[in-house]
Amino acid sequence: MAMxxxxxxLLKWSVENSTATAADPNAPPPQTRALPADAMNVLFGGxxxxxxxxxxxWAVQSTDPEVTIEDKVxxxxxxxxxxxxxxxxxxxxxxxxxxxxxxxxxxEEKEIRKMAAWCIGTAVQNNEKSxxxxxxxxxxxxxxxxxxxxxxxxxxxxxxxxxLSSAIRNFQEGMDAATEQxxxxxxxxxxxxxxxxxxxxxxxxxxxxxxxxxx
Numbered sequence: 001m002a003m004x005x006x007x008x009x010l011l012k013w014s015v016e017n018s019t020a021t022a023a024d025p026n027a028p029p030p031q032t033r034a035l036p037a038d039a040m041n042v043l044f045g046g047x048x049x050x051x052x053x054x055x056x057x058w059a060v061q062s063t064d065p066e067v068t069i070e071d072k073v074x075x076x077x078x079x080x081x082x083x084x085x086x087x088x089x090x091x092x093x094x095x096x097x098x099x100x101x102x103x104x105x106x107x108e109e110k111e112i113r114k115m116a117a118w119c120i121g122t123a124v125q126n127n128e129k130s131x132x133x134x135x136x137x138x139x140x141x142x143x144x145x146x147x148x149x150x151x152x153x154x155x156x157x158x159x160x161x162x163x164l165s166s167a168i169r170n171f172q173e174g175m176d177a178a179t180e181q182x183x184x185x186x187x188x189x190x191x192x193x194x195x196x197x198x199x200x201x202x203x204x205x206x207x208x209x210x211x212x213x214x215x
Contacts, residue, residue: 049088050095053079057097060104060112069109076115080122089123093133102139105146105160114156117146121163131171140167140174144181147207150214157211165204170194178203 047055059067059075083089092098104116120139124130134140146152146160168174175194183189192199 049082049085050091053082053088053091053097054095056082057100061100069111072109073111073115076112076119080115080119083119083123086127089127089130090133092123092130098133098137098139102134102137102142105142110153110156113146114153114159117143117156117159117163121159121166124163125166126170128171131167131174134167135171135174135177140164140177141181143167144178144185147211148182148185148187152214154211154214157214158208161204161207161211164207165200168194169197169200175200 056075056079060072060079062072083092092101101116101119104112105120107113107116120134120143124134143160143164147157147164149157152160164178168178172194175192179189179192192203194200
């Protein structure tokens with residue numbers, strides 16, 4: 001099994017700091033590089049990915065006036081990078097973060113809505129476990145509504161379409177929830193095979209084109 005990068009860095013740092021004086025105990029202390037942060041975490045502990053995920057969501061939820069929209073977008077960007085990892089994406093459910101993440105789809109600030117849709121799309125893409133978790137929390141109908149909302153900003157709608165595409169491809173329960181919601185909104189509710197990529201492309205392509213042509 002390969003050594004974790006942080007452990008490897010710790011080993012190299014230890015060697016650098018010990019070999020210089022091994023042959024000559026009276027030699028002056030060597031000038032070596034600082035111990036990397038991830039190696040420091042190995043020694044002394046540090047925030048886990050789960051801690052960082054929770055901190056990111058808390059930052060977006062913050063009502064502190066000193067936490068700007070730009071700060072919240074940065075927090076969301078950090079969160080999105082963390083959940084590119086499959087285990088972290090699946091931990092959204094464990095950490096009970098789906099509820100606040102989905103609530104951000106209704107935020108008054110468009111950038112928050114857009115980032116929420118982006119993160120949802122990242123979390124559920126090619127990930128049936130997260131697709132199921134998001135569906136269970138009612139996320140698919142919310143995304144459908146955002147995709148067809150003529151009052152929504154164009155770029156937000158496009159991110160919602162991306163998230164919906166990720167949520168329903170190769171996941172029949174999600175696809176069924178999407179077509180059911182489309183029917184409730186006066187659109188076609190015809191059943192679509194979630195494993196039929198051509199059929200998925202027709203549905204998603206239509207929503208994407210509609211968003212692109214929005215005023």
